[in-house]
Amino acid sequence: MNLQGCNRTAGFAFAIVQSFIPFTPFRVLTGGSAFYNPSIVYPFRVPTCDWRPTGAGLPGSLVVRFEQHQELLNARTHGEAVGYPINIWPKPRSFTWTSPHAVLLSPSFTITSPSHPYLTxxxxxxxxxxxxxxxxPLITPSINLTGSPPLLTLTITVTDIVAPLAHGVNESxxxxIPSNATTATLVAVTPWGAMRGLESLSQLVWGNPARVRAGLVxxxxxxxxxxGILLDTSRNYYGVEDLLRLIGAMSANKLNVxxxxxxxxxxxPLVLKSEPELVEKGSYGPDMRYSAEDVKRVVEFGLEHGVRIIPExxxxxxxxxxxxxxxxNTYILSLNxxxxxWEDVILNPGINVNPSILRPETTIMQTWNNGPENTKRLVSAGYRTIVSSSDFYYLDCGHGDFSGNNSAYDQLPGFNQTNGGxxxxxxxxxxxxxNYDITYGLTEEEARLxxxxxxxxxxxxxxxxxxxxxxxPRASAMxxxxxxxxxxxxxxxxxxxxTDRLNEWVNRMVSRGVKAEPIQPLWCIRNPGMCNTYNPIF
Incomplete structure (x- = not known):
């Protein structure tokens, strides 16, 4: 085994489970994997056009529309809106703000919505x-607080209330939030889209007494x-509360896996009723295990936050x-x-799997090595692909090596530290x-995969x-x-x-109990743009 971990994912498989409740997916575990219905897989990155916004042409409004990799600015007059960013993270695909201002939030503010086991x-x-x-806020928004009536109610409408939380579900x-009315509206196709809208609303509210940005769509x-985010709970153990805090922060960042x-x-650390000796001999101890009840709690919490759980x-x-x-494989396909x-099953020459078994139409690959090159190899072969490039997306990199008694660290001053071990x-x-583009170097057809x-x-x-x-906030960047x-x-x-918006978002996450690290000194935050450079500094 390579102590630096180069091969730690090689040859290992995982699977997506559409629903982990009740604890039945483990009944289909064979050799440690579970699987999901291919009918829920949609290899399209951009939803169909019939529900996209069409706000162009509104007098005096700022209308921004993003479609795939091109973001189009359509503004008859920029008006006041240019000076007042929508401080929502992630930045919305489209917004109009004809007259930037704020109104008070009523102390008796309420939300009405259809009944749903997870949306409620x-x-x-x-x-x-x-x-x-x-x-x-780190910087108080310079937005006028008008004398309009306070916002009393948010009314939520969901057109497909029974839509399950599955891959490709509509999250639009x-x-x-009107200027001169007491009711705001949130319209979504699914409960999961409604959750995304609720998060956006929460980021528009600030202050004491509470106020909210108004006059916008x-x-x-x-x-x-x-x-998504991958977390390894094997090498070091994380308690259930840590996992729940992570999932809550993921939902706030509109991450869904x-x-x-x-x-x-x-x-x-996983307790399996059918194989009790695995956890007895394999866990770090009785207090470092995940029971069936723990797993169910994590999955239920995920559903309440619009986050699917993929066990590996x-x-x-x-x-x-x-x-x-x-x-x-034949048995798996028979279950539809x-x-x-992981990409290694077809890209690693040391693994001997019959290529005809792993057909692109019935297999999804996750890439971790060689950056865009391996992504290109997978999609050009027709595979739907999830990108986790270690060159860009591995958050553990740069902290040295975990091996003890390593003479590589006993060097004379001035030696080239390269990757720092x-x-x-x-x-x-x-x-x-x-700044990483996960479809870099791909054709339009390949990028769809x-x-x-x-x-x-x-x-x-x-x-x-x-x-x-x-x-x-590095996951926030992705x-x-x-x-x-x-x-x-x-x-x-x-x-x-x-940068400016992420500083504010880090502050808001911290206020919610997530100990995100800062990205700039406070001086930079209080002097927006003064720490920006237009030339590379390394």
């Missing part, structure tokens, strides 16, 4: 948050359907993987399921993550004490890039604009 808890959660947060919403939808790398060669059960070595794939594998170094900054991406935190040198700061892109209306990268 979300409504209650956001209502409490909006009513009690009293958020204090339209949020309207936001129409929003994601660019990519798969936007928690890829739970539950087990690996270091430990097996590692397989010990290439031979076991080969046997599993070659012997079980689709497996998701980290196999995937250097550290992946939020700017690097934000990219389902989205995941940042990954492997835990050789991480545990609950550093969980928040290792992930946030969240915006995959939701609304990383370019402005002219096609230029918008990381300068993102």
């Amino acid at each position: 808890p979300a409504v209650n959660r956001y209502l409490q948050q909006i009513q009690t947060a009293q958020y204090k 919403y339209t949020l309207t 936001i129409s929003d939808w994601p660019m990519f359907p798969h936007r 928690f890829h739970w790398h539950i087990t690996d060669s270091q430990s097996f 059960i590692d397989m010990p070595g290439n031979q076991v993987l080969e046997i599993f794939i070659n012997n079980t 399921r689709t497996a998701v594998y 980290s196999w995937c170094g250097p550290f992946k900054s939020w700017q690097l993550i934000y 990219v389902l989205g991406g995941e940042v990954a935190l492997w835990s050789e040198q991480s545990d609950p004490r550093v969980l928040d700061s290792r992930i946030w 969240a915006e890039a995959l939701w609304s892109g990383n370019r402005d209306e002219t096609g230029m990268k918008r990381s300068a604009d993102a």
Whole structure:
């Protein structure tokens, strides 16, 4: 085994489960994998046009529309709106703000919505948050507070209330906060889109007494359907409360997939009723295990936050993987399921799997190595692909190596530190993550096969004490890039604009109990743009 971890994911498989409730998916585990229905997979990054906003031509309004990788500015007059950004993270795909101002939020503000087992808890959660947060911005918005009546009610309308939380589910919403009325509206196709709209509303509220931006319409939808975080809970253990805090922050960032790398060669913390000895011999101890009740709690919490849980059960070595794939694929297909594998099963020459078994129409790949090159290899072969490039999306990189007694660190001053002893170094900054285009070098047809991406935190040198700061706000950078892109209306990268908004978003996350790390000194925040550079500094 390579102590630096280069092969730690090689040959291992995982799968997506549409629903983890009740605890029945483990009944279909064979060699440690579970699978989901291919009918829920949609390889399209941009939803159909019939529900896209068409706000062009409104007098005196700022209308911004983003479609795939091009963001089009359509404004008859920029008016006042240019000086008043919509401080929502991720940045919405489309908004109009004809007369920027704010109104008070009524102390008796309420939210009405259709009854739903997961939307209803979300409504209650956001209502409490909006009513009690009293958020204090880093820079107080210079927006006039008008004498209009306070906002009393948000009315939610959902057209497809029974839509399950599945890959490709419609997450679009339209949020309207009027200037001279006491009722705002949130219209969504599904409950999951309504949750995204509730998050946006919560970020428009600040101050004590609470006030809210008004006179605006936001129409929003994601660019990519798969936007996630992988967390390794095998090398170091994370308690259930840590996982719940992570999922809550993911939802706030409009991420929708928690890829739970539950087990690996270091430990097996998952309790399986059918194989009790795995956890007895494989866990770090009785207090470092996940019971069936723990897993159900995590999945229920995910559903209440619009986040799917993807469990990954590692397989010990290439031979076991080969046997599993070659012997079980026919059975898997008979169940009308689709497996998701790490790219190694077809790109690693040391793994001998019959290529005819892993047909593109019945298989999804996740890439982690060689950046855009391996993404290109997978999609050009016809595979739907999830991008987790270690060159850009591995959050553990740049912290050295975990091996002890390593003479590589005993060097004379002045030696070239290269990657600092980290196999995937250097550290992946939020700017690097934000600016990465996961469809780089692909044709339009190939790009359609990219389902989205995941940042990954492997835990050789991480545990609950550093969980928040290792992930946030770098995962926020990916969240915006995959939701609304990383370019402005002219096609230029918008990381300068993102810096100011991300500073504010970090502050809001911290106010919600997420210990995100800062990205700039406070001086930069209080002097917007003064820390920007237009020339590379390294």
